[in-house]
Amino acid sequence: MALERELLNKLLQVAAPCAISDIRVDEQRRRVDVWIGVRTPRSWFGGNGGAADAIREAEWRHVNLGGYHCYIHARLPAGTELAEQPWLGDDKLGFTRAKAKQIFALMSEGVSYEGICMLLDVPFNDLWKFKFALDSGSATPGLQGKPARPRGQGAAERALAAAPSRAPAAPETAVPDATDPVWQELVEGRLPVDIRVLSLQLLLTRMRSQFATIHDKDVRLLKLRDLHRYVIRNERVLDYELSQLRRH
Amino acid sequence: MNSHNSAAISALPDRLGEDGFGAGRLMSPDSVAQLIRSGRFLSIAADESQLRRLPRGNWIGGTIPYFMGQDGGVSSRDALFVTVFPMLAARPSIRFYDAAELPRVCADAPENGFSLVIIPAFSALHSRFAHDAPGYDDMYVKPLVGWIAGIHLDDLATARPAVVNGTTLEADCERAIVMHVDLPPSLHARIDIINLFRQGSGDRIRFPATGFSADRCLINGQPANFAEYVVARGIDTRLPLVADYSGALVNVSFKGVDRERRRVDFYAPVFDEIEYRVAAEVPDYVRAFQSAMPDAERPVAFCCNCILNYLYSELEGKQTGHMRGPMTFGEVAYQLVNQTLVYLSIDAD
Numbered sequence: 001m002a003l004e005r006e007l008l009n010k011l012l013q014v015a016a017p018c019a020i021s022d023i024r025v026d027e028q029r030r031r032v033d034v035w036i037g038v039r040t041p042r043s044w045f046g047g048n049g050g051a052a053d054a055i056r057e058a059e060w061r062h063v064n065l066g067g068y069h070c071y072i073h074a075r076l077p078a079g080t081e082l083a084e085q086p087w088l089g090d091d092k093l094g095f096t097r098a099k100a101k102q103i104f105a106l107m108s109e110g111v112s113y114e115g116i117c118m119l120l121d122v123p124f125n126d127l128w129k130f131k132f133a134l135d136s137g138s139a140t141p142g143l144q145g146k147p148a149r150p151r152g153q154g155a156a157e158r159a160l161a162a163a164p165s166r167a168p169a170a171p172e173t174a175v176p177d178a179t180d181p182v183w184q185e186l187v188e189g190r191l192p193v194d195i196r197v198l199s200l201q202l203l204l205t206r207m208r209s210q211f212a213t214i215h216d217k218d219v220r221l222l223k224l225r226d227l228h229r230y231v232i233r234n235e236r237v238l239d240y241e242l243s244q245l246r247r248h
Numbered sequence: 249m250n251s252h253n254s255a256a257i258s259a260l261p262d263r264l265g266e267d268g269f270g271a272g273r274l275m276s277p278d279s280v281a282q283l284i285r286s287g288r289f290l291s292i293a294a295d296e297s298q299l300r301r302l303p304r305g306n307w308i309g310g311t312i313p314y315f316m317g318q319d320g321g322v323s324s325r326d327a328l329f330v331t332v333f334p335m336l337a338a339r340p341s342i343r344f345y346d347a348a349e350l351p352r353v354c355a356d357a358p359e360n361g362f363s364l365v366i367i368p369a370f371s372a373l374h375s376r377f378a379h380d381a382p383g384y385d386d387m388y389v390k391p392l393v394g395w396i397a398g399i400h401l402d403d404l405a406t407a408r409p410a411v412v413n414g415t416t417l418e419a420d421c422e423r424a425i426v427m428h429v430d431l432p433p434s435l436h437a438r439i440d441i442i443n444l445f446r447q448g449s450g451d452r453i454r455f456p457a458t459g460f461s462a463d464r465c466l467i468n469g470q471p472a473n474f475a476e477y478v479v480a481r482g483i484d485t486r487l488p489l490v491a492d493y494s495g496a497l498v499n500v501s502f503k504g505v506d507r508e509r510r511r512v513d514f515y516a517p518v519f520d521e522i523e524y525r526v527a528a529e530v531p532d533y534v535r536a537f538q539s540a541m542p543d544a545e546r547p548v549a550f551c552c553n554c555i556l557n558y559l560y561s562e563l564e565g566k567q568t569g570h571m572r573g574p575m576t577f578g579e580v581a582y583q584l585v586n587q588t589l590v591y592l593s594i595d596a597d
Contacts, residue, residue, distance in 0.1 A: 061344050066514055078492060112355050112386070113352070113355060113385040114352060114385075124348070124351070124352070125348065131383065131578060132383060135383060158592075166355060194495070195494055195495050196495070197438070197495050198439055198440055198441060198582070199389075199391070199439065199498035199582060200387040200388075200494075201493050201494040201495050202382070202388055202493050202494075202496060202498075202582055202583065203387075203388040204494045205493040205494045205496075205522075206382050206388075208494070209519075209521035210347060210520070212521070229389070230388060230389050233389050233390075234389070236436050236597055237595075
């Protein structure tokens, strides 16, 4: 057991003061459950049980370990300040940072939700909750603290620069590039564009309300990429709107 | 309400939809059965008693006995409103969606085409769709049009709206039925709405939570109880709340004011991030409608209008131009809308 703990500590990158307290492997369900807490000199999860030592419990889905689903059960004293660790998660997202990062990267590449569910073996409902939390600005994918990225370029920005996936290639397109500032200006209502196409009217209204609550730069860029993908897909009906965008 | 316009349904389909997309029409049961047997892909709106008599085939259906037919507004338990979707590309697909599956409806839609959805009113799915549809994967990217199945208003206590999968003749009160229709690359689908209501010049109204009912609200930024506000101002609840979605005016219709519970119920959810105003009055609905009609030359592939427009504007026996279709318990133009005419057109590049 000690060896297993030591190995999993390394695999999950559990750093002090946290440590693995228990591991359960369900061979039949191909599932690993790992309990992680803060080790104190006297006991796990510390203290004498007083109110000040209230334990916050959470369960998050982590990246798979081989062919096994991995679930982290965190038992942390309330108010514990921890450095960014990949096994930590956000209750609203339901995933650890490492798993959220995987999902977000695929979203940024324009992979369909069904595709993400299939590739990462995630239930659609869990992905739906994840997306809702991002859309409502109530959670961020926890990409802060990840390995150094080129200055000024987030995951979504890199994804924007990458080859489009769901958006069909349109070499002759008259649509401004995905990185063009015109998209952000459009969403923020800074462009006086008369919009006549219902789908764009509804989409923009939704995005504007999301931008009012989403402050995470990567999530905002993900939304701008969605807008660009919509325009590419619907270029044929957006002549009037695009002609106005091109004038700016 | 129980009028029956036999002349409106006696005609055979003639060349209905044979050469392309075209507005639907009211038809007799025998004519519809004949059309189904021809193998065409159809959307059918009718009273449940009529839908149950139809043969198996490539059709989807929803219950409703109110129509805007070729001879004007009509309520009929005998007529069926039929829209033909010609197969111009891949074979359309038909399937039910339950609550867990419906969020994928747009993702399942063809890359170029449209999807027609019919959802039974009063079902849990109806509420879920109204609330969640704006967040569906590929929502607004691919055209999703449709309507909410209803029942005769005399039957509200005894019947339930249903949808039917014609390929199996299975009826369902809790699932949505969807037809995904592919189009060839030279054609594209477009959904538009005709909303005769405009925002009135009255108070700005916001709600703290998204939902089909509301008690608390902000009137011009000041906290208030919405039921008390509606009563105190004597607001005509036949007029919807209207929100401006980047130029598109979207209605939320009043269902009722519960004075005891100090709550207002709606036929569609109010959203917490949206600002509403009560609609300005429409003095002459039919005239306003006719002046708002799009170019008659533009081919309309599908159309539906709201039962509340039928009732409040007394459309029975009146014509609203070339826009024909079922008068429904809610309309789908991507998301759920109320008191609105929704139409799908197919344009060539």
